[in-house]
Amino acid sequence: MSTGVAAGASAPSFAFSKGESAVAGALKPGMGRRPNVIFMICDDLGYGDPGCYGSQLPTPNLDRMAAHGLRFTHFNAGHPICSASRAAVMTGRYGLRSNTTGAFSPNAPTEGTSLEETFLSELFHGAGYKTKAIGKWHLGQAPQFLPTSRGFDSFYGVPYSDDMNPLPLFRDTAILEKNTDRDLLTPRYTEEAVKFIDEQSAGNPFFLYMAFSYPHDPARASERFRGKTGFGDFGDAVAEIDWSVGEVVRAIERKGLTGDTLICFTSDHGPWYLGSPGLLRGRKASTFEGGFRVPFLAMWPGTIAANKVVDTWCSNLDVLPTMVSLCGLKSPEKPLDGGDFSKVLLGGAGPVKRKPLLYFSAMGGHGLDVHCIRRDEWKLRVAQGIKGEIYINDRTTGARGSAWLQHPELYNLARDPAESYDVAKFHPDLVKELMDDLESQIPSFPPNVVEAYASLKQDKGDITTPPGASPRPNGLPVPDWAWEPDNLRPPSYRP
Template sequence: MRLKSNILKSYMAIAIAFSGFQSFAQTKSKPNVIVIYTDDQGAIDLGSYGANDIYSPNIDKLAKEGTRFTQAYVAAPVCAPSRAALLTGRYPQNAELTGNTSAEPGSDGLPAEQYTLAELFKDNGYATGHVGKWHLGMSQTSSPNAQGFDYSFGHLRGCIDNYSHFFYWEGPNIHDLYENGKEVFYDGQYFPDLASDKAINYVENHKNEPFFMYYAINMPHYPYQPTQKWREYYKNMAKPRADYAAFISTIDERIGFLMDKLDELGIRENTIVIYQSDNGYSTETRAFGGGGNAGPYRGAKSSLFEGGIRLPTIISWKNNLPENVVNDQFLMNIDWMPTLAKLCKLDKINTKIDGIDLSKMIENPKKTTERTSGFWKYGKQWVVRKGNWKLIGFPKDTSNKGELNLEEDALFLSNLDEDVSEMVNLASKYPEKVKELTQEFLAWEHGHEKDIPKKIETVSNLAKGGKISATTTVNQKYSDLNLLIDGKLGYTDYASGQWIGQEGKSMEFVIDLNKIKPIKTISVNSLNNSGNWIFPVQAVEIRLSDDGKTYGGLKTIKRDTKQPKTENATERLTLNIGEDSRFIKIKVEGIGNCPKGHPGAGFPGWFFVDEIIIE
């Protein structure tokens, strides 16, 4: 009996061992996936990416345990469309989300019919969780739970105060913290810690089943609110870099907490971890003009120069993918969906995507990437990249690293293999390459002839060669008043360098024609782009003078409010004058505050003028 018992125990041990091996093999066939997406992080702002003034040991360790990419891109230079591209594997234009979403309650974002990474993993038996920032819509149909996430915790708008959890940048102040669609309150508790705890809890609660977690960290996006521990660490560094760097270390510390939990649970080797930033660092006013660093790259957030879209990106699957690799091959965030589907052996993606499966290149870094070209389109800016050549239409440099000439740089060509700085436009040197890439852009489904820069339109203007001065305060960003009388109309893009803008208030100018001239009409050309809080000029007032001291009667024209608005287009208000004069005092009035129903209702709206045309 004892012999039989021992034999039975041996068989049981073997069976248990085999069962355990089988269970392990099944688990290995479905690895967990964590995608960590940071917010407004500069291109080199990690120790592993060359920042010698930032302490980031946990993320640097992640890079050593996997692959660090040096040519990884996102499909848009701002938050929402970048996230839409990541989650759908599609260009933002095909994901139907090309700009940041509204903060207005109930407003739509990512359409419900878009198929997301969360839905892909859920359809393949995974638990799916979202922790952190969403910024893909305020409506129920575009909420995380409606887009494939079984669990969600975080804020729905673009940013929040990390202690009150209020959004206060657009419209009335509003609390913005939700768990599975229900508003929750953690007054005074530090949001990065709340999110970290929720992410760790999610991992622990799903350790026995395959899971996909989208950990959308809301840092280093403004407001800069790092912990006191890290503020003290960087106390000798100048601001805003100090607060920004402290925020990066705050991120790093919390990623360390998460990685420690994976190790503690024994699932680190069965978890694919991806780390990437959503777009370049911010140079917005609320970010104190910067804090981040793009290193050799030109551009920042909102720019399609490299600094806005070429970002820190890491993949690590310990003991399953190559480790301590620096990969300089081309990759885009839209590629993660098919790449992860392959690595995780998921069923076929039953929707059309723009991403490319790059798993073979990741598994074997010596293999040439399947991605050889890419397209971007954001506002008036667009890019086509083919091989090492990159062509930008209507470039915008939010890093202010150099001047852009409106006419000569409307098409900007670079060879990234020879110079990643994009400080020298090669368009005039290689016109055939410009032509080739322009045709590539036009062949793309979202490239149109109207997107191609045309020759600057010139107009006859009696004021050209005259003098212009402002009698009211001028916005310092738009202070070259000579642009208003240079006889050139700007491209329909307020950031193109030809426009003079004002926020909320009116502007008044005095134009000196140098001598008395017969004046038939005076026109003001303005821009309408309500998505950027820009509205057409509402009224123009004019007084004339022969000596610049005594001005005659008031002449006024108001905008026809019934006039249909065409987004991202120009409008012109024209007054009939029929008098001779030398000096013209002209007052231009904007909308004041954004109108009711607009996401910025009650806040100052902008107007932009590119020419005061005197005929």
């Protein structure tokens, strides 16, 4: 790309008019004005990685998005692993409802998100939008699962994560390169996005889904950004993504479509080995907030407020129902797990109306185990990863499994976002309410999820397991030197 700014240089401000930089009259869904939508999603970008979320990484364009729009501080992924999280965005439903329980392997070419599901892209396409997918897909690599079979007019990108080999580059269903140059993915995605925007015209709405391959490990950047940030490969990859965001926004400006375009930026889940989850506990693959909470920025000059921080709890499960409301799309026939937060985007107050949300784990049980249920600020943990594997899932250790907690843990995320203080014993009625809600929701899932839940409840951790810990093996003798409080004493305990 010949446009934009060099790494390390100051990017030009977004050239919004005075009327566009403030709310010029909120859109009322269904009134006839249908916005263009650009939805950008990173792979493994942590909640604490953008500069506007407290990082020292250079992200001037993301910071300007926050200054010209909304910055959400309580936004969750739909799942802490790649494919299932993207299925949640595209369907508004848990990935486990659509045969998407973790990350599809490149060695499983016949697997993909169920064809019985309705994708967000299909809703946009059915409403007359031009639709394009760019970047990492990871919802199935066979032709029937690729974007052009799921409501997108065209696709330019890769079928799965950058650590999978070989990594083919696709144009629609044709393979352009059998093993593409990973260093060039972000600039290539950017060039494709700018070209697509340049081809659009006012009055003909479009939906652009732009899924960056980075900063997923091993993070890569082109020569232009490599070694320039002082924060290693991860920081360089984030800086190049930030540059890409700026190029996309400025392409919209050049077309005069700023006031007609809603731009969203987020991540699929928390960071893996590197990257910052902020001050939150946990990382990718864990069911702590560090695995689930993600940055979310929304900018639509002239319609949504500028420089506003939003504390309402939202989720990537909410994206589809929100776009249905904002853009006048037909709602899918199947019941949704997410809710509509369009009123929040347009300046209203929350909360988002939906059932309490479930946190499914990638740790063992074929990715079917539920660990937590959350209602508003209250999060109840009923299970945890075993053998100490509660933070990071690595291929050298494998996802070892989960165990049921004999003492469920309750956390108030408003007061304790790092999940450091279990307060279950002070709120027994709330614990029971959330447990009852979990029991009522599980039967709505496919049989394999229901069976996994029944099995998980039988696979108990030891009663001596302290709050916040990986469950100890059930029945493990208490050492002679150990003292346990009354509520953590097994029947065989001898003080």
